[in-house]
Amino acid sequence: MSYIPLLPGSLAAPVAERSDAARNRERLLEAARELIAECGVDSLTMDRLAGRAGVGKGTVFRRFGSRTGLMITLLSDSEAAFQARFMFGPPPLGPGAPGLERLIAFGSARIAYVLEHGDLVRAAESSAQSRYEVPAALLWQRHVEILLREEGMEADPLLMAMTLISTLDPERLLHAVRVQGFTTERLTSTWRELVTRVVSGR
Amino acid sequence: MSYIPLLPGSLAAPVAERSDAARNRERLLEAARELIAECGVDSLTMDRLAGRAGVGKGTVFRRFGSRTGLMITLLSDSEAAFQARFMFGPPPLGPGAPGLERLIAFGSARIAYVLEHGDLVRAAESSAQSRYEVPAALLWQRHVEILLREEGMEADPLLMAMTLISTLDPERLLHAVRVQGFTTERLTSTWRELVTRVVSGR
DNA sequence: ATATTAATCGGACCGCGGTCCGTTTAGCTT
């Protein structure tokens, strides 16, 4: 079973990787996880990472393209798991429940995901490019759009889906919880209220 | 006796400014507008600005605190005008119209404002700090919250207001129009649909 | 006028993400 790739042309383009390249990629990912465990995501710099992994800085950028790309790679496993849950998993998140319940579950799950992975998600979405055009984002958008249609929304479900999803922006959620002190429950409730009214409103 | 100002060198700072400081601030703002007119917001760097204004780099940062602070200052006039419109101006944006209509008008006006000032607004909101804690953002939030209450929303109007406003994020709006090619009308319609359903929903 | 002082100034300096290009090397060919 193969999922929609998280990075443009990475998993989908299985160009043979030279052995030293593969070895360095593993080294870098391991070193990155170590550094994050030790000092947190924010103090992970590309220089430090290169130093810890024993490779040159250029190698880091050739492997991951950018700091954002590295963060996306570090999250790709849990992101794939998240995708699997709402696409194939048990209801109400997965198929089998009514659209509205799935919408509510989707938001709750996303909020939990963002709070669990914290700064990592924020760093992975730190550019407009990575926020809106990464395959994962397009997948969520389609998912929410389909659920909206299923619930009978007629007017511009695509843009409404994008709008609803923008509400789950990691930066905003983390700020709400960590700086403003809102509880996860309140955020989840507001999402539930929002999608319920949007779906059954008018 | 000194206290922490709300904004670097802003309205709340009654401390008399030395004449050379005031002169340099004017020079810098003028130079900034020139550079933006010539090359766009994105290629305005703090070094170039200092060079054009004929001052040292340190002076730029003492005046405006950060690049974000400079952008906020550059926008402050039009931001004040925007605030005046929805607080004291004619309906439906200003007082006199029903809450829902004022909500719709608020979103439309904000979308127009963001698209008009483009990169400048984006640059002014480029940090979580400036996005959520700047006085202007708190004002919009209160405004929307009050309109929601006026329309009878009971459950958590504060958080619902913040959520709705997050939908008007400049980065998202600009990306939708400039990259994805959505029309202003579609964005405005979606906002209208959203707030209408939220207010009259359930 | 002169002295005092505190605000202001300016540019060297820092760490960051990201690029570039001469050097090295893995893996194939002969």
Place this chain on the structure above:
DNA sequence: AAGCTAAACGGACCGCGGTCCGATTAATAT
């Protein structure tokens, strides 16, 4: 085993936002 070539390597280099601190200067007291 030796040669070839394209890929991978690594670190010097760049421009950026932001900081720091000794030099300067405007405003005030004498």
